[in-house]
Amino acid sequence: MSGTLLHPRLARTTVILYWTCIGLGLAIPWIAVILVDFFKHHQSIAQALYQWRLHLFAPGHNLFLVGLLNAVPFVLLAFFLLLHLGLTSSQSLSLARRRMMGAATAAAGAIGLSAWVHITTLWFPDAQGALVYMFLPIGLTGFLPVGYAVGRGLGRLLER
Amino acid sequence: MVSAPVKSGREGKERAKGCVNTEQAVSHTILAPRQIAMQLCALMIGAGLLGLTFWLHTGARAVPGLIRDLQGQDLQTLMLATQWLSELGEDARPAVPLLVDQALRHQNWNARVSAAAALRMLDLQAARRVMEGSLLGLSDPDAEVRRHTCALLGSLGLLAKPAVPRLIGTLADEDDLSRERAIDALGAIGVPRTDVSTALTTALFDRAPRVRHRAVSLFAFVVPIPNTALTPLSNLQKDPDKSIASLAQIALDRGGGVHHADVQTLVARLQRGDDREDALQRLAKLGPAAAEAVPAITPLLNDRLPLHRYLAAETLASIGPSAAKALPVLRQAIGDQDSIVREAVADALRSIEAAEAVTERMP
Numbered sequence: 001m002s003g004t005l006l007h008p009r010l011a012r013t014t015v016i017l018y019w020t021c022i023g024l025g026l027a028i029p030w031i032a033v034i035l036v037d038f039f040k041h042h043q044s045i046a047q048a049l050y051q052w053r054l055h056l057f058a059p060g061h062n063l064f065l066v067g068l069l070n071a072v073p074f075v076l077l078a079f080f081l082l083l084h085l086g087l088t089s090s091q092s093l094s095l096a097r098r099r100m101m102g103a104a105t106a107a108a109g110a111i112g113l114s115a116w117v118h119i120t121t122l123w124f125p126d127a128q129g130a131l132v133y134m135f136l137p138i139g140l141t142g143f144l145p146v147g148y149a150v151g152r153g154l155g156r157l158l159e160r
Numbered sequence: 161m162v163s164a165p166v167k168s169g170r171e172g173k174e175r176a177k178g179c180v181n182t183e184q185a186v187s188h189t190i191l192a193p194r195q196i197a198m199q200l201c202a203l204m205i206g207a208g209l210l211g212l213t214f215w216l217h218t219g220a221r222a223v224p225g226l227i228r229d230l231q232g233q234d235l236q237t238l239m240l241a242t243q244w245l246s247e248l249g250e251d252a253r254p255a256v257p258l259l260v261d262q263a264l265r266h267q268n269w270n271a272r273v274s275a276a277a278a279l280r281m282l283d284l285q286a287a288r289r290v291m292e293g294s295l296l297g298l299s300d301p302d303a304e305v306r307r308h309t310c311a312l313l314g315s316l317g318l319l320a321k322p323a324v325p326r327l328i329g330t331l332a333d334e335d336d337l338s339r340e341r342a343i344d345a346l347g348a349i350g351v352p353r354t355d356v357s358t359a360l361t362t363a364l365f366d367r368a369p370r371v372r373h374r375a376v377s378l379f380a381f382v383v384p385i386p387n388t389a390l391t392p393l394s395n396l397q398k399d400p401d402k403s404i405a406s407l408a409q410i411a412l413d414r415g416g417g418v419h420h421a422d423v424q425t426l427v428a429r430l431q432r433g434d435d436r437e438d439a440l441q442r443l444a445k446l447g448p449a450a451a452e453a454v455p456a457i458t459p460l461l462n463d464r465l466p467l468h469r470y471l472a473a474e475t476l477a478s479i480g481p482s483a484a485k486a487l488p489v490l491r492q493a494i495g496d497q498d499s500i501v502r503e504a505v506a507d508a509l510r511s512i513e514a515a516e517a518v519t520e521r522m523p
Contacts, residue, residue, distance in 0.1 A: 010190045018199060022206070057217040058240045059247050064214060075203070082199055086191030096190055 007090045013100065014085045018078045021107050025074025028111065029066045029133075032118035040123055066133050070114060073140035077107060080144075098155035105151025106144045114140060220251035230258045238262075239274055246278035249465065256283045263290040269308040277315045284319065284466050284500035291320045298326050303335040310338065314345030317441055318474050319467075319500075321351055328359045336368040343371060347378040350445035351478050357386040364392040369401045376404055380411035383445055423449065427456045436460065440471035444478040451482035458486040461493040461505070469493070469501045477508035484512055 030052055037048035055061035081103045088096040114136065121132045191199075215221065222244065229241035242259065245252040256279065263275035276294075279287040290312075297309030310330060313320045327349070330342035343363050346356050360383060363375035376396055379385050385393065396408035423446065429439035430453070443450040443457065453475075460472035476483040476490065490512070493505045 007190065011195070014190060015195075015199060022203065026210075054237060054240060057214070057222065059244055064217070068210065068214075078203070079200075082191070082196055086196045086199075087189045089188060090190055091188075 007093075010085070010088075010093070010096050010100065014081065017085075017100075017103060017107060018082050021074045021078040021081065021110075022071065024111050025071035025078075025114070026067045028114045029070050029118050030063060032115060032122055033063060036119060036122040069133055069137055070118070070140075072137045073110060073144060074107075074114075076141060077103070077110065077144050081107070094159060098152055098159070101155030101158070102148040102151035105154060106147030109147040109150075110140050110143060113143060219248070223248065223251055223254060226252075227255050227258060230255060230262065235268055235271060238271055242271070242274045242278050246281045249281065252282050256286050260286050260290060263312070264293045269311070272308070273312050273315045276312050280316060280319055280467055281465070284470055284498055287316055287319050288322075288500060291316055291323055295323060295326055298330050303333075303338055306330065306333060306335065306338040307341045310341035310345045314341070314348035317348055317437075318351060318444060318471055320345070320349050321474070324349055324352065324355055328355065331359060331363060331366075336370060339363070339366065339368065339371045340374050343374045343378070347374075347382055348441075350383065350441060351474060353384075353445065353447045353478060354386075356445075357383065357389065361386065361389040361392060364389065364396060369399075369404060372396065372399065373401065373404050373407065376407045376411060380407045380414065382442070384447065384449060385411060422446075423452055426450070427453045430456045430460070436463075436468050437471065440468065440475050444471065444475040447478045448480055448482055450475070451479055454479060454483045454486055457483075458489050461486070461489050466496075466498040466501055469496060469498070470504050473501060473504035473508045477504065477511045480511055483508070487512060 033052050033055070034045070034048045037043045037051055038045060043051065052063065056064045085096065085099050085103060088099055090096075117132055117136050121129045217225075226241040226245050226248075229237045230245075232238065242262070245255045245259065259275045259279050259282070263272050263279060266272050266275070276287065276290050279290055294309050294312050297305050297312075300306055300309070310327065313323050313327060316323075324346065327342045327345050331339055333339050333342070343360065346359050350356055360375045360378055363371050364379075366372050366375070376393065379389060379393065390412075393408045393411055397405050397412070399405045399408065423443070426439045426443050426446075429435045430443075440457070440460070443453050457472050457475050457479075460468050461476075463469050463472065473490070473493065476486050487509070490505055490509050494502060494509065496502045496505060
């Protein structure tokens, strides 16, 4: 595949990754609430959506703020991704691929980790459970460089 | 450096779709600086819209929607709206008439109790109207109504102080659960201390284990033990119900739950600001034992929230002569804008000044 063909594809993928990170960062806690209502509490999707809307701004629940808090590390990753990938020279496509691999691994890992934590917190409720919403963004921010390094290493291995 | 010219047919198609724009074609990087700037601008606009959404759904802006929720049929929505309104303070005043109606007439008792609890935070006079309107429920022929009425009065806390004689009367109710709920409510109100302590001591002899259990647990953790309760509590250590016996043991070991450390903890909670209501109620129940808390309570007579001003005045009245240092601030507070607070301040002044006068007359 020629470099000139990869260039627009990488640009498009970068933009898609950027918005996916932001969107999922915001929506993972909301999706988790809806899924737990559906699968654990056996509510219909309509009921689960109604519960989500009801608790979006309610004090003591405030799912909107939980979403915003969860989105912080994802926005940081999106910002990094846009600059780091977007400013890669279009002539060094192997470097761009490795960077893409790093960013995608970090994003996938963070999304997986966040989803798992939110779902288990709701599935097994606990008095201290709300602390997760404070500490998860910090943990995710710490995970991102690790995920990126693993992805970069993986990219290098694949190239060989 | 300029990208290589487009040659392949596939690239031609992509260009036709608009996937490859002129900027990308001439850019040295995967994304042109202008494209990056545009994505960042879009993110800023998105963040601004989220901020606007949050602003529109919180604070005073949320009140009209919450009032609509109060008028709806869904109980969960109603309960959430009630709790939410209670946290909005002055902004939620337009909802007070609806909350009074909910507290007095809603078919679901949980909705009534949550409305009564919310009114404490919003309007003391409305909360008192609810208390007065609920008193009839204590003599209702239906035991279920009597039980729920006790719970509702208890949810008003110290504001239901005028209901104490009626609640004490409920201790003669034939229904065990009604008596248990009445004990609960008396424990939640806590003053006048002598009346409440006497009622709880009487309940230690109740025929129903659940009533004795409730009374002894209040003596173990909440209410100071009067001397008259020491013998019954000692006897309860041999109660056939093991949980009652162990609670009696705890009550006697703790000396009624009044330790220097307890008062200090409550003072710390007063100073933290987010937990003043419960701390003040507990200090009021301690009475003179809470004297060291007076310097922390006195500034609350000028608190923004009428409930805190009311509770501060009641607590000082309950502490009695040891609260004499608060007299100058109490005299200023007699002009409080809330009539319920003024009434409590006048009571506090009367009780402290009368005790002081007795002390002065002593040789």
